[in-house]
Amino acid sequence: MNHCPDxxxxxxxxxxxxxxxxxxxxxxxxxxxxxxxxxxxxxxxLLGAVAGLLxxxxxxxxxxxxxxxxxxxxxxxxxxxxxxxxxxxxxxxxLIIASAGFSSLLVHxxxxxxTQPYGLMLYTAPFVGLGWLLLGLHPAPEPVIELHTVNALxxxxxxxxxxxxxxxxxxxxxxLLIVIGLCLSHWRSAVWVVIGSLAxxxxxxxxxxxxxxLSGLGGYNTALTALALSLQTxxxxxxxxxxxxTLLLTPAISALGLPxxxxxxVLSCWLVSSGVRLLSRKSVETKAQSRLRIER
Numbered sequence: 534m535n536h537c538p539d540x541x542x543x544x545x546x547x548x549x550x551x552x553x554x555x556x557x558x559x560x561x562x563x564x565x566x567x568x569x570x571x572x573x574x575x576x577x578x579l580l581g582a583v584a585g586l587l588x589x590x591x592x593x594x595x596x597x598x599x600x601x602x603x604x605x606x607x608x609x610x611x612x613x614x615x616x617x618x619x620x621x622x623x624x625x626x627x628l629i630i631a632s633a634g635f636s637s638l639l640v641h642x643x644x645x646x647x648t649q650p651y652g653l654m655l656y657t658a659p660f661v662g663l664g665w666l667l668l669g670l671h672p673a674p675e676p677v678i679e680l681h682t683v684n685a686l687x688x689x690x691x692x693x694x695x696x697x698x699x700x701x702x703x704x705x706x707x708x709l710l711i712v713i714g715l716c717l718s719h720w721r722s723a724v725w726v727v728i729g730s731l732a733x734x735x736x737x738x739x740x741x742x743x744x745x746x747l748s749g750l751g752g753y754n755t756a757l758t759a760l761a762l763s764l765q766t767x768x769x770x771x772x773x774x775x776x777x778x779t780l781l782l783t784p785a786i787s788a789l790g791l792p793x794x795x796x797x798x799v800l801s802c803w804l805v806s807s808g809v810r811l812l813s814r815k816s817v818e819t820k821a822q823s824r825l826r827i828e829r
Contacts, residue, residue: 539600540586547582547605551657551700552711552726553761554718555601562714566697567613570704574616577629578700581605581612584633594641604640608633610660610700611667614794617701618668632663653803656761657795664794681747688734688747695730695752699795703748722760725772729759732776755779757798762805775805 545560552559567575585608589599598604611632619625636659643655681687693708700707708730715723733752737745745751758779762772778801786796 543586543600543602544579544582544605546600546602547586547609548578548602549714549718550602550606551609552715552722552757553764554715554722556714556718559714559718560602562710562717563700566702566704566707566710567700569710570697570702570707571617574613574701577612577616577625578609579612580626580629581608581610581633584608584612584630585637588634588637589641592638592641594637598644603644604637607636607640607657607659607663610657610795611636611663613701614660614664615667628667632667636660636663653806654761656799656802657757658799661794661796661799665791668792681743683738683743683747691734691747691749692727692730692752694747694749695733695756696726696749698749698753699757708749721763725759725763726756729756729772729776732759733780736780754783754793754795754797754801757795758801761798761802765806771805771809775801778804 542557545557545564546555548560548563549556550560551563554560564575564578567578582605585605586599589604594604608629612629615625615629615632619628639659639662640655647653690705693705693712694703696708696711697704698708700711702708712723712727715726730749730752733755734746734749736755737743737751742751755776758775759772762775765771779797782797782800783793786793786800
């Protein structure tokens, strides 16, 4: 990828940033996952990526951030969502371009206002917010969940479907390709995304929601949460807490009548990260007060 044009590297990184990676080959495998499992979504995903990148380029945003894919990944997800949920019309490309471009503006404003080195990350919040707005204006039918027999094969397929569903891909091969891409980027990321998907799968089966479990819809938010929090620390307990929080938030968001999208992932990461920062700050203050008492 060293000899690729800057725009190609930026676009590939935009796909890999869906999984919080900056790795062009990982992005290529994400593209391949779309092409193999649901090629009808590829045009929307590429259009969203290009719209986000061109918006950032035209507005002169920092090149290193553009090259990292930070202005593209929300556009990719919006392109996937709109292509998946809405029937083809002349309005669809315009919706993708407008929403992806606006997500780029939101990302820039967020990045500008992060002053602390451990400030909250934006993750896929623009995708969630704009997705809710667009799906509210253009209601889509409820997804059809196929029922399958629970056996070793369907469980293994569901595990990888939980990874593929991050990109709205209901195919185990898509999830496998994404996991391979994560292995190329960093093996720990691949391990944690599989652990997160497994946790969501197990919880759905425990709740006796077999359709959700075997379709991977119970595992994609926990997969993202485990991945995101594992990148913040090597302590095992943080991603595990994040998985539990995600599982608790999911029914609460569903009860509001909103599409889940990746909202449980974003909210749980924000809650856990804020809690860790608050505890760290209190610990520092306690140590400082103890030091003052000793000096006195």
